[in-house]
Amino acid sequence: MAVDESSRHLLYEQAACALGTEAADVLMNHLPPAGWSDLARRGDVEHETALLRADLTATIAGVRTELRGDIAYLRTELKDDIAYLRTELKDDIAGVRTExxxxxxxxxxxxxxxxxxxxxxxxxxxRWMIGVITVMTAIFTTATLLGR
Incomplete structure (x- = not known):
């Protein structure tokens, strides 16, 4: 039989009549709010925890594998880019050196x-100065000879 609010209330009223309201309150506080089938046993919780832990372990392993692959790809790509830049830089330096x-x-x-x-x-x-000096010497010599 399913337990609903009306049946819980009926149980409380009968317990209050038979035991008193204080005892009925204690009794109702010790009963689950829903049916017993909704309660989880320790074994159920441990089983679900183990499943969750296995799922997390597998997920983490997958992420690790994916990250390792991505890192390896990026490392290769970075090495290729550095090699390309090194070659380009050497060519540029050679061009500048030639210039x-x-x-x-x-x-x-x-x-x-x-x-x-x-x-x-x-x-x-x-030559021009020698020519000028020669002409001036000739003029002074002529002037000196004529002036005597």
């Missing part, structure tokens, strides 16, 4: 051209 060498060679050529132009200018200026 710097070319720039230095260009500067050396321009410096040599500038030195040659400076030397040519100095030679021209020296």
């Amino acid at each position: 710097v060498k070319d720039d230095i060679a260009d500067l050396a050529t321009r410096l040599e051209t500038l030195r040659a132009d400076l030397m040519a200018g100095m030679v021209t200026q020296t």
Whole structure:
């Protein structure tokens, strides 16, 4: 027979009449709020706990396996990316090194051209000064000879 609120109330009233209200209250407090079939035994709880523990263990093992696979994949991907960046960086450094060498060679050529132009200018200026000094010497010599 299923226990419902009306049958619980009827039991309480009869217990109160037979035992008194205080004893009826104690009796009702010791009875389960629903039927006895709704109560779990210690064995039931232990069995469910074991099932839950096994399920959690399997889930954790699966997550560990999945994480290990993901970490291995990321490690491989990271190594590949680092190798690619290393190669790219080496190529960039080689390109910069070539550009710097070319720039230095260009500067050396321009410096040599500038030195040659400076030397040519100095030679021209020296010849011009020698010519001016020679003309001035001739003028002074002529003036000295005429002035005597």
